[in-house]
Amino acid sequence: MRKPVKNSLIVAGVVCLLAAAVTAGLLIWRNPFADRPECTVPGLPGTGAEAAASPTVELTVAQLHHASTINAVGLSRGIPERGRIIAVATAYQESSLRNRADGDRDSVGLFQQRPSQGWGTTQEILDPVYSAGKFYDALLEVDDWAQLPLTEAAQKVQQSAFPDAYAKWEPQATTLVRALSGADPLELGCRAGGHRPTAVAPDRPAPAGTEDATPQLTAALAAADAELGGLTVREVTDEGRSATVAVSVPDLAADPAGRSLAALAVAHGTDLSITDVAVDRQLWTDFDWRTADQPIEPGVVRLTVAP
Structure with a gap:
């Protein structure tokens, strides 16, 4: 009568060991690709509705790098704050603020724009400055875009299969855009040892006056x-x-x-x-x-x- 019990205990022990081994293996496999917050962008202080609309955001170096590019391109073109928030929230949803070389069908880049849909070549779209500019071009063609809810404005540009997904990123995008657009005092920052973005940035022409620069x-x-x-x-x-x-x-x-x-x-x-x-x-x-x-x-x- 004891033998079946003993065997069951052995089997249970083996199963537990295998489960632990599999779990450890998954953790080891996932570890190099895990998204650990490396940067902090403070939101509005307090606990009220205003603070909830602009929470503190923790993100990776690559994510902050790309959010800053999207915002800067908008600033350079005189795009109002609302438009820059829409752009950053859209990229949050489409690529998690990563300059992806893959995606659904032929979608690539921060906004997952498709060469086959006339957004440009794959190489062009993988240039964050180009892709952000193309997003703003399309947004400005939307009638009354600044008065629309964020998700509606983004959807009119993106034509996504998940049209309601953009709105959830509006608070984070609000924090990022305001912190990157002349906040006083400046508080955003990243910790030492953060991972550099892996996407290759195009060569940019040097501005005048850099002849003696390294x-x-x-x-x-x-x-x-x-x-x-x-x-x-x-x-x-x-x-x-x-x-x-x-x-x-x-x-x-x-x-x-x-x-x-x-x-x-x-x-x-x-x-x-x-x-x-x-x-x-x-x-x-x-x-x-x-x-x-x-x-x-x-x-x-x-x-x-x-x-």
């Missing part, structure tokens, strides 16, 4: 100029590693324009090896914000890259 600084300024535009390089110092840059952004005063460039630089810091960003009364260094020893004039930012 290749790394030139790349950082070229990226900022391609996304936000309006850069004027005033001075390059520190053996070509630092640049003092003035920036002009449509519909923004000098103060928020400078902070928008500074926020873009911090969001791209990991990818472009930016180590220090000084703007207004703030200095971002060692992956944290502090009060600057000496304020900088409105609309001017000082960027420093790693050697």
